[in-house]
Amino acid sequence: FRIMAGKVKWVTDIEKSVLINNFEKRGWIQVAENEDWNFYWMSVQTIRNVFSVETGYRLSDDQIVNHFPNHYELTRKDLMVKNIKRYRKELEKEGSPLAEKDENGKYIYLDFVPVTFMLPADYNLFVEEFRKNPSSTWIMKPCGKAQGKGIFLINKLSQIKKWSRDSKTSSFVSQSSKEAYVISLYINNPLLIGGKKFDLRLYVLVSTYRPLRCYMYKLGFCRFCTVKYTPSTSELDNMFVHLTNVAIQKHGDDYNHIHGGKWTVSNLRLYLESTRGKEVTNKLFDEIHWIIVQSLKAVAPVMNNDKHCFECYGYDIIIDDKLKPWLIEVNASPSLTSSTANDRILKYNLINDTLNIAVPNGEIPDCKWNKSPPKEVLGNYEVLYDEEMAQTDGPDRDLRSRSGQSTGVKGNRARDSGKPVLTTWK
Amino acid sequence: AMLDPDSGLPLTIARIVQRLKGSSLHSQLERQARVSLHKPEIKLESLKEDIKDFLKTSGWEKKLQNAVYSELNVFPSPCHPAAPPEHMKEPLAYMRKAQVGCYQFYCMYLLILLKKEELLSCAFQRPVSEQKELLNKWNEMGTDEPDLSLFRPVYAPKDFLEVLMNLRNPNYENGEQPSFRNHLGLIQVPLKVKDIPELKEDFSELGLNIGQLGIDDSAQVPPEFFENEHVRVGQKVLAEQDSAAAQQYVRQGCPTALRADLWALILNISNQPEDILYYEQLKSNVIQHDLLVDSLIYKDVKLTASNDDYYFVFEDYLYQVLLCFSRDTSVLEHFTYSSATPPKSYIRGKLGMEEYAVFYPPNVNYNSFILSVAPLCFLYHEPSKLYQIFREMYVRFFFRLHSISSHPSGIVSLCLLFETLLQTHLPQLFYHLREIGAQPLRISFKWMVRAFSGYLATDQLLLLWDRILGYNSLEILAVLAAAVFAFRAVNLMEVTSLAAAE
Numbered sequence: 001f002r003i004m005a006g007k008v009k010w011v012t013d014i015e016k017s018v019l020i021n022n023f024e025k026r027g028w029i030q031v032a033e034n035e036d037w038n039f040y041w042m043s044v045q046t047i048r049n050v051f052s053v054e055t056g057y058r059l060s061d062d063q064i065v066n067h068f069p070n071h072y073e074l075t076r077k078d079l080m081v082k083n084i085k086r087y088r089k090e091l092e093k094e095g096s097p098l099a100e101k102d103e104n105g106k107y108i109y110l111d112f113v114p115v116t117f118m119l120p121a122d123y124n125l126f127v128e129e130f131r132k133n134p135s136s137t138w139i140m141k142p143c144g145k146a147q148g149k150g151i152f153l154i155n156k157l158s159q160i161k162k163w164s165r166d167s168k169t170s171s172f173v174s175q176s177s178k179e180a181y182v183i184s185l186y187i188n189n190p191l192l193i194g195g196k197k198f199d200l201r202l203y204v205l206v207s208t209y210r211p212l213r214c215y216m217y218k219l220g221f222c223r224f225c226t227v228k229y230t231p232s233t234s235e236l237d238n239m240f241v242h243l244t245n246v247a248i249q250k251h252g253d254d255y256n257h258i259h260g261g262k263w264t265v266s267n268l269r270l271y272l273e274s275t276r277g278k279e280v281t282n283k284l285f286d287e288i289h290w291i292i293v294q295s296l297k298a299v300a301p302v303m304n305n306d307k308h309c310f311e312c313y314g315y316d317i318i319i320d321d322k323l324k325p326w327l328i329e330v331n332a333s334p335s336l337t338s339s340t341a342n343d344r345i346l347k348y349n350l351i352n353d354t355l356n357i358a359v360p361n362g363e364i365p366d367c368k369w370n371k372s373p374p375k376e377v378l379g380n381y382e383v384l385y386d387e388e389m390a391q392t393d394g395p396d397r398d399l400r401s402r403s404g405q406s407t408g409v410k411g412n413r414a415r416d417s418g419k420p421v422l423t424t425w426k
Numbered sequence: 427a428m429l430d431p432d433s434g435l436p437l438t439i440a441r442i443v444q445r446l447k448g449s450s451l452h453s454q455l456e457r458q459a460r461v462s463l464h465k466p467e468i469k470l471e472s473l474k475e476d477i478k479d480f481l482k483t484s485g486w487e488k489k490l491q492n493a494v495y496s497e498l499n500v501f502p503s504p505c506h507p508a509a510p511p512e513h514m515k516e517p518l519a520y521m522r523k524a525q526v527g528c529y530q531f532y533c534m535y536l537l538i539l540l541k542k543e544e545l546l547s548c549a550f551q552r553p554v555s556e557q558k559e560l561l562n563k564w565n566e567m568g569t570d571e572p573d574l575s576l577f578r579p580v581y582a583p584k585d586f587l588e589v590l591m592n593l594r595n596p597n598y599e600n601g602e603q604p605s606f607r608n609h610l611g612l613i614q615v616p617l618k619v620k621d622i623p624e625l626k627e628d629f630s631e632l633g634l635n636i637g638q639l640g641i642d643d644s645a646q647v648p649p650e651f652f653e654n655e656h657v658r659v660g661q662k663v664l665a666e667q668d669s670a671a672a673q674q675y676v677r678q679g680c681p682t683a684l685r686a687d688l689w690a691l692i693l694n695i696s697n698q699p700e701d702i703l704y705y706e707q708l709k710s711n712v713i714q715h716d717l718l719v720d721s722l723i724y725k726d727v728k729l730t731a732s733n734d735d736y737y738f739v740f741e742d743y744l745y746q747v748l749l750c751f752s753r754d755t756s757v758l759e760h761f762t763y764s765s766a767t768p769p770k771s772y773i774r775g776k777l778g779m780e781e782y783a784v785f786y787p788p789n790v791n792y793n794s795f796i797l798s799v800a801p802l803c804f805l806y807h808e809p810s811k812l813y814q815i816f817r818e819m820y821v822r823f824f825f826r827l828h829s830i831s832s833h834p835s836g837i838v839s840l841c842l843l844f845e846t847l848l849q850t851h852l853p854q855l856f857y858h859l860r861e862i863g864a865q866p867l868r869i870s871f872k873w874m875v876r877a878f879s880g881y882l883a884t885d886q887l888l889l890l891w892d893r894i895l896g897y898n899s900l901e902i903l904a905v906l907a908a909a910v911f912a913f914r915a916v917n918l919m920e921v922t923s924l925a926a927a928e
Contacts, residue, residue, distance in 0.1 A: 194739035259735045274805045278683040
């Protein structure tokens with residue numbers, strides 16, 4: 001027993017091999033939830049219980065968990081939008097150049113979330129917006145669900161009558177997260193490759209929100225639809241055309257189990273550089289990094305920056321045909337299921353690199369550490385934004401970024417000093 | 427230099443003039459010259475000189491230069507003027523015979539295959555005279571009855587390799603006792619291949635002291651050392667629209683953003699309105715008439731590209747390109763310069779009408795085709811341009827991987843080059859692999875026949891194809907294959923079976 005005293009004791013309620021293999025390869029010891037543990041990889045249900053007021057759970061200094069207590073500020077579709085809107089308004093109030101608007105009243109640098117309303121609460125506001133452009137398509141998404149469940153497209157007000165009735169009835173309506181929806185303007189001009197729509201899944205690790213320190217996993221991937229894209233209204237119901245979730249696509253006739261409809265981000269980059277040129281491709285990836293950092297900054301003030309926590313988010317981004325990236329949503333518990341052999345390798349390495357950063361040296365953690373891992377352990381992660389470094393960043397400008405994979409450090413300093421020119425991002 | 431009897435010009439020049447006379451560039455130049463007559467700087471006294479100057483400054487001379495350069499790339503060296511065209515295409519008699527046999531058997535195989543797929547039921551209902559006509563048109567190349575026992579259905583690369591292994595030059599008697607001096611490999615025809623000193627000279631730009639994209643532009647190397655300057659030069663080459671300079675430039679690799687344009691410049695593809703129209707005509711042909719091999723194409727695309735990590739995205743483009751390609755008889759015209767003439771046929775019911783003629787490219791296995799189009803989809807997303815680039819790549823390079831010839835870039839020579847390099851420089855390894863039943867060519871053949879497509883990540887593959895274009899030769903495939911074996915030599919010395927070696 002004494003020999004094992006130095007080994008990390010782990011628990012998980014997510015039975016996935018990519019996790020368990022990583023724990024075992026470090027020689028960590030599996031224990032039960034009610035025993036003394038050092039590392040708990042939790043599902044989002046469990047984290048709710050751990051940090052709920054009733055249980056009064058107190059984590060000790062040698063315990064780490066993989067979620068922030070109120071991650072839903074970022075990962076629930078309605079709260080994410082709320083926080084971003086609030087963040088933008090605050091910047092506008094303080095006169096920050098980041099909140100600059102163009103002649104149409106749109107934010108120049110912070111317009112990265114499609115126009116969104118909460119239903120049923122904002123139903124009337126939505127109707128007003130809808131009527132400005134009656135031929136537009138909107139996408140309805142349940143706030144608390146994942147994997148594309150319950151999502152549908154509408155192009156007529158009659159299709160969401162149900163939510164209008166609710167708002168007109170009593171003011172006290174049970175707003176359980178299952179019934180609340182968000183409705184967003186549908187991006188009906190996605191960038192198509194090979195005629196098909198795709199989205200980007202990127203992994204972002206946050207070790208602390210204040211100061212903000214986040215890492216971007218270099219090996220993200222594109223998820224392609226199996227059916228050719230068409231904005232035709234007759235196909236609005238065809239989820240195989242519109243929804244890129246693997247959980248949806250894998251039921252399609254043309255789903256392929258060898259590649260799973262997934263492309264690496266490096267393939268995307270090669271394709272865009274070859275067909276569109278290097279400058280616009282670099283600009284696109286810079287913008288993607290930018291919107292991720294802004295989304296984190298938006299929720300940082302309201303996040304419970306518990307020192308026992310880290311979190312690996314799955315960001316979903318869609319690129320439109322003008323090469324503008326849009327933030328669709330952030331997932332607190334990105335799928336660790338592997339749909340193909342490559343997938344398994346990628347997710348295994350993702351967890352490996354995540355653990356190397358979150359649990360230094362694979363030893364029993366001490367939550368008082370400064371959460372500043374050395375460069376060598378990053379693996380396939382690279383620093384996306386380090387607030388502490390950005391503030392102390394003086395002559396250290398030789399952190400070059402190659403091929404557009406910008407680390408946010410240099411550019412962010414310029415941002416914080418209020419000089420928001422996107423080209424200085426690198 | 428040999429002179430053309432009619433014009434008195436050197437043979438090569440006379441032939442190029444002949445070729446260009448019929449091209450759209452010629453009519454464009456004529457038009458430009460005529461338009462220039464209205465310009466004030468053109469004076470009657472010095473008409474010829476002034477027009478020449480005008481064409482120079484307006485960039486048309488450059489276009490002409492590019493076209494000539496393009497022709498020179500494609501043209502084989504002329505042989506004796508009295509030699510029949512067949513001999514010019516392929517000087518070796520036994521090779522010609524092998525080609526004929528291969529094609530005839532291929533036609534038969536195609537018929538059998540299609541019948542098996544129940545696709546030919548209509549054809550067999552044709553009146554006998556029409557069937558005879560159809561078969562006669564397919565057997566256009568000669569009356570020689572080849573020994574069909576030598577040939578097997580050519581479908582997978584390994585089957586094609588079996589055919590190549592059986593090639594023999596009947597005039598070459600190798601009666602000596604087998605000794606270490608003999609060639610230990612699978613290819614037993616005495617074609618001339620280059621040795622290392624010759625290769626070093628020919629591929630001098632790949633020397634260790636010269637910058638290369640893909641190596642010297644990696645994240646650890648400051649871009650000031652090589653990358654920045656190389657990109658700048660590439661942009662200049664494109665601005666000047668100089669084919670020859672482009673071909674020289676890409677020997678050190680293309681920057682990704684410039685590659686599409688550089689390749690188009692080297693291949694002399696400009697996507698003129700008449701090119702787009704031609705493509706549209708092919709497309710409508712596809713739509714109006716189906717071909718017997720269309721279903722084979724569908725099947726092979728499904729088997730190859732649809733399962734590929736990189737290329738599945740472009741599945742639809744591949745169908746489009748290949749279906750059009752099989753109806754593009756302008757490709758046949760190119761074959762007057764190549765080593766073989768593939769069979770020609772006609773769309774059902776349109777026998778003898780040239781506009782409905784189609785041809786069967788010399789490879790039943792469409793996988794190699796598919797894999798040679800697929801990487802191009804990363805560069806060109808406009809269907810007509812993609813099509814033209816592929817077609818040009820095919821007639822300049824890829825067809826040589828699918829047909830039997832003595833050409834130095836032909837697959838037979840590549841195989842021999844690979845084996846010779848390996849046997850000369852890694853004799854221990856070669857001998858060891860041979861002993862364990864793992865002849866190196868059995869492993870590397872499929873890499874070379876597909877120009878490494880499907881075996882290299884796309885960004886690396888494109889860097890390799892940069893050099894194919896730059897040196898106008900496929901020899902680099904054999905060198906790369908040998909290099910892979912050299913790289914893995916230590917591990918390979920320890921394996922004991924072909925499977926382990928693979």
